[in-house]
Amino acid sequence: MLGYLEAHRDAVDILDDALAEFPGDGLLLGLRGVKRLIARDHDGARADLEAAAVSGGATEPEVYREEVTREVVNDLLGRSADTPLRGGNDVRITTGVSTWHHLGVARYVGRDFGAAAAAFRRAREESTESGAAMAALDWEYLALTREGRESAASAVLAELDGVDLSRRAAWSGMVARLASCYEQRLRMYRGELGPEALLRNDTADPLAIATLGYGVASHYRVAGYDGASRRALERVVRLGDSISSAYIAAEVDLDEL
Structure with a gap:
């Protein structure tokens, strides 16, 4: 619920209390890790997600968003009852896959690229949804590229x-x-699409702006075009969805350029 209200630090506080009651609970650790990542506590996020991954994760679908009805959320926000929820109610990955994927992001922004690639591969191997598998495949490629393992990155593509x-x-x-x-x-990394095609397709959707824009920025960075990469990153941070993994990674990349 607090995630819909974008009160992510408040969500962390509530999960702190829950973990005091149920210490070591893998599901709670995974949830707090994701919220810490969104709240920009990268080190805390990684610690939680590492612990959640060690706990074995969980195989049940991550459908907590479906349990929060549109009417309740919109009532809290003072909106019409039929207003679509941000992000939609269609998350189908398991909590274990979510933990490994977000652990990969936490390791990636912490610049532990080899460990990040391993986490994304684990998320990909455990995923039963092709959309989630493509996301993990993409981030695994980026992590391997940033680590300088070009042949392994090409094999992933x-x-x-x-x-x-x-x-x-x-x-x-x-x-x-x-x-x-x-x-x-x-497909851009494979040379089947040009970066300009992705930039044309991000429209006015903040999630697409962040996700496509970070891919373009990474593509330019690998090619040695730091100026173009910076401009793409700045656009992500200016217009993108601030809770997306791409946005979080873009902030860290910008600090390095």
């Missing part, structure tokens, strides 16, 4: 051909938007 996209038509909401963004990013 080739694995896009094995991703089952047959259920693409059934995707909706945030799942469809993110899957489309990551597929475009991966």
Whole structure:
């Protein structure tokens, strides 16, 4: 609920209390790790997510968003009852996959690229959803590239051909938007799309602006175009979705350029 209200630090406080009551609970640690990441406590996020991953994660679908009805959230926000919720109610990855993916992001922004790649690979291997698998594949490629392992990164890109996209038509909401963004990013890395095509497709959607924009910035950085990379990162930070992994990574990258 607090996530919908963007009160992420308050959510961390509540999860602190919950973990005091249930110390070591993997699900709670994973949730707090994600909230800490969004609240820009990168070290705390990694510590929680490392502990959650060690706990074995969980295999049940991460459907907590479905349990918060649109009417309740919109009532709290003073909006019309039929206003669509930000991000949609269609999260289908397991909590274990979510933990490994966000652990990868925490390691990535902490500049532990080898460990980040390993976490993204674990998320990809455990994922039963092709959209989540593409996201992990993309971030694994970026982590390997940043570590300087070009041959391993190229091998990862080739694995896009094995991703089952047959259920693409059934995707909706945030799942469809993110899957489309990551597929475009991966095809750009493979030379099948130019970066300008991605920038044309981000429209006015902050999530797409962040996700596509960070992919473009990373592409330019690898090619040695630091100026173009900086401009793409600045656009992500100016217009993108501030709770997205791409936005969080863009902030860290900007500090380095």
